[in-house]
Amino acid sequence: MNDSEIRERLRAAVGEQSYPADLSARAESRLKQPPAPGEPHPLALGLIAAILAIAIVAALFGPRLLALRSTGPAMPRSSVASPAPLAAVLPDSDLAAAGLSGQGNLVMPLQITKQLGNNQVTVIGAYADPARTVLFFRAPNAGSPMVSINDDYGLINASSSGNVSATGDYVFILDAGPRPGADGVAHLKVTLTGFMPRDAGPTVPAAWTFSFNVPLQQSILIATVPQRFLLGTWTVTLEVADATPSVVRAQVLIEGVSVGDIGANYPVTLLDAAGKSLVQTAAGASVTVPKGQLNSSNYKQTRLYAAWRRPATEGIYQLRFEGSGAVVKIPVNIPALTGNAGPGPLPTDFPASDESLTLSGSMTANITTGRPSSCGFGGGQGILFTFNTYFQVGSTWYLLAFFTDTSVKQYTGPGTYTAIGSLYEVGPSGPNNVLYKGNVQLTVTSDRRPDSGTVSGTLTGLEIIAPQSQVTVSGGWTCVPGPSLGPG
Amino acid sequence: MERDAAVRDEREFLQLVEPVLPLAHRLAVGLLHSPSDADDAVQSALLNAWRHFGQFRAGSDLKPWLLTIVANECRRQRRSPWWSVIKGPREAERSAESGMADPAVADLRRALYRLPHDQRLVVILRFYMDLSFDEVAQTLGISTKAAKSRTYRALERLRLSPEVRPDE
Numbered sequence: 001m002n003d004s005e006i007r008e009r010l011r012a013a014v015g016e017q018s019y020p021a022d023l024s025a026r027a028e029s030r031l032k033q034p035p036a037p038g039e040p041h042p043l044a045l046g047l048i049a050a051i052l053a054i055a056i057v058a059a060l061f062g063p064r065l066l067a068l069r070s071t072g073p074a075m076p077r078s079s080v081a082s083p084a085p086l087a088a089v090l091p092d093s094d095l096a097a098a099g100l101s102g103q104g105n106l107v108m109p110l111q112i113t114k115q116l117g118n119n120q121v122t123v124i125g126a127y128a129d130p131a132r133t134v135l136f137f138r139a140p141n142a143g144s145p146m147v148s149i150n151d152d153y154g155l156i157n158a159s160s161s162g163n164v165s166a167t168g169d170y171v172f173i174l175d176a177g178p179r180p181g182a183d184g185v186a187h188l189k190v191t192l193t194g195f196m197p198r199d200a201g202p203t204v205p206a207a208w209t210f211s212f213n214v215p216l217q218q219s220i221l222i223a224t225v226p227q228r229f230l231l232g233t234w235t236v237t238l239e240v241a242d243a244t245p246s247v248v249r250a251q252v253l254i255e256g257v258s259v260g261d262i263g264a265n266y267p268v269t270l271l272d273a274a275g276k277s278l279v280q281t282a283a284g285a286s287v288t289v290p291k292g293q294l295n296s297s298n299y300k301q302t303r304l305y306a307a308w309r310r311p312a313t314e315g316i317y318q319l320r321f322e323g324s325g326a327v328v329k330i331p332v333n334i335p336a337l338t339g340n341a342g343p344g345p346l347p348t349d350f351p352a353s354d355e356s357l358t359l360s361g362s363m364t365a366n367i368t369t370g371r372p373s374s375c376g377f378g379g380g381q382g383i384l385f386t387f388n389t390y391f392q393v394g395s396t397w398y399l400l401a402f403f404t405d406t407s408v409k410q411y412t413g414p415g416t417y418t419a420i421g422s423l424y425e426v427g428p429s430g431p432n433n434v435l436y437k438g439n440v441q442l443t444v445t446s447d448r449r450p451d452s453g454t455v456s457g458t459l460t461g462l463e464i465i466a467p468q469s470q471v472t473v474s475g476g477w478t479c480v481p482g483p484s485l486g487p488g
Numbered sequence: 489m490e491r492d493a494a495v496r497d498e499r500e501f502l503q504l505v506e507p508v509l510p511l512a513h514r515l516a517v518g519l520l521h522s523p524s525d526a527d528d529a530v531q532s533a534l535l536n537a538w539r540h541f542g543q544f545r546a547g548s549d550l551k552p553w554l555l556t557i558v559a560n561e562c563r564r565q566r567r568s569p570w571w572s573v574i575k576g577p578r579e580a581e582r583s584a585e586s587g588m589a590d591p592a593v594a595d596l597r598r599a600l601y602r603l604p605h606d607q608r609l610v611v612i613l614r615f616y617m618d619l620s621f622d623e624v625a626q627t628l629g630i631s632t633k634a635a636k637s638r639t640y641r642a643l644e645r646l647r648l649s650p651e652v653r654p655d656e
Contacts, residue, residue, distance in 0.1 A: 013596040017517045019510040031498040182598040
């Protein structure tokens with residue numbers, strides 16, 4: 001292959017993009033933003049960037065990193081991108097409706113909002129593993145969203161179902177996982193075509209397409225595959241037997257029976273140690289070739305798929321096959337769910353710091369001691385500064401989180417910024433619900449450790465948690481370095 | 489090191505680098521495969537370049553210096569967890585423009601973006617930006633022979649076997 005051919009093929013693969021005429025002007029505007037006073041040495045910047053990068057990973061995957069805590073390095077600073085661990089935005093009832101109770105740390109929080117007619121629809125989370133794709137919608141006045149999902153390779157064609165959680169959120173479950181893209185994550189394109197009314201009534205059409213990436217959770221092999229055995233006159237090949245964080249699934253090829261003959265006598269079940277059948281969440285039977293290629297021999301080959309909600313208890317379970325007058329049981333080892341999702345960091349994992357913050361209004365507190373979990377500036381989609389601290393009122397822990405709003409102004413150094421503030425209630429597994437949220441003025445006096453400043457503003461109660469209520473926050477904050485916040 | 493006395497402000501700096509910007513943007517597109525991410529990367533790289541302009545030796549070639557900074561910024565972006573987790577909506581552009589219909593093109597794209605950064609960079613510089621091996625070497629800070637060798641290895645991994653061996 002000569003250079004021209006290589007060039008041509010690579011250009012087709014990368015694609016051609018025109019040079020944006022306004023790039024120079026935009027760059028000039030960005031260059032003219034004032035640099036931070038006392039600009040740190042480049043090496044210091046690199047160190048800060050490294051710490052913040054670690055911190056972002058810690059926030060996104062914190063609970064899993066926590067499992068390494070006993071043997072690994074100290075807990076790093078948490079995220080500047082997301083002021084709370086992943087599970088914070090999703091109520092437990094949403095996770096339960098998705099069959100992901102206790103697995104909230106695997107759900108990626110999203111805030112993609114669209115006004116569709118009279119309905120404001122927000123996608124608040126997404127989860128994907130090889131067997132399932134789950135989307136969490138918040139659409140208080142709409143019905144159930146009608147959704148199709150594509151990945152890099154096209155439509156993910158599978159059965160789907162939906163649940164309405166106790167908080168009214170809608171959980172859409174597709175019984176197939178997306179395929180990872182070249183970078184290892186799934187690139188999803190979701191099309192919402194309408195809503196099915198929850199009461200009687202016609203479908204409400206809508207047209208909304210949005211895209212996002214979602215990390216793909218891993219599955220664990222639970223039996224040797226492929227394995228082949230006889231079931232009466234049938235020959236069965238177990239092709240897939242694994243457990244994802246959400247389901248256990250099996251796929252088998254059966255030679256000797258047609259799809260029609262299978263009928264309602266579905267031959268695969270999953271039994272617990274007591275011999276009790278687990279609840280099946282998905283099942284299907286199909287021919288093994290396109291219908292046009294069916295002939296007298298291959299029409300009696302059937303591929304079966306079945307999935308069951310992942311049991312939380314570790315143990316030896318059994319895949320039970322029954323058909324053609326015979327029964328075969330294959331033991332499978334399903335590990336405990338806690339192996340995938342440990343608890344989140346505790347507030348007391350973070351060092352204590354003197355604070356002089358006051359909350360007034362619907363919630364009152366004088367915060368003299370906090371447990372800052374994150375502070376500092378860093379880049380991602382713009383440069384921002386964040387300060388998060390846990391604090392305790394009585395026996396209850398809360399998390400107060402601020403990050404500067406890059407859509408108003410990027411962080412360029414100490415000064416006063418419009419910031420987004422959120423107040424979370426903290427449960428045993430980490431922050432649960434956002435109680436209050438709003439814009440505040442965050443003044444950064446020092447962005448070198450110990451970071452310090454003041455804050456002033458009013459947070460408004462969110463509709464589901466605390467309607468019509470407000471909390472005013474004011475006072476000074478500090479973020480003192482400690483061993484749990486990593487080197488610095 | 490002091491900033492070049494001839495460059496007094498951001499505007500003059502931009503005038504100096506402007507001729508290289510289309511090439512810098514093309515490099516970022518090639519490495520990131522997303523126009524909007526490429527925009528971000530070039531702007532961030534320019535900010536870095538401006539902050540560290542004092543390290544640029546007056547009289548030397550600006551192009552490889554700036555391209556190196558852009559390449560580093562692209563590598564930083566791809567390493568960021570936000571690259572894979574947060575920057576989702578921009579993927580819409582990518583899938584819309586990616587021409588997934590041709591499996592061979594899609595395969596090559598996947599293979600290209602699985603290459604280690606250094607190998608992907610050399611391929612983009614040489615075959616997407618049409619730089620000579622001397623220019624590629626200058627940008628990478630390696631010898632011309634090493635640039636040829638690295639290019640050859642990258643093409644082999646892409647299964648685009650070149651006609652000419654690196655030592656020829």
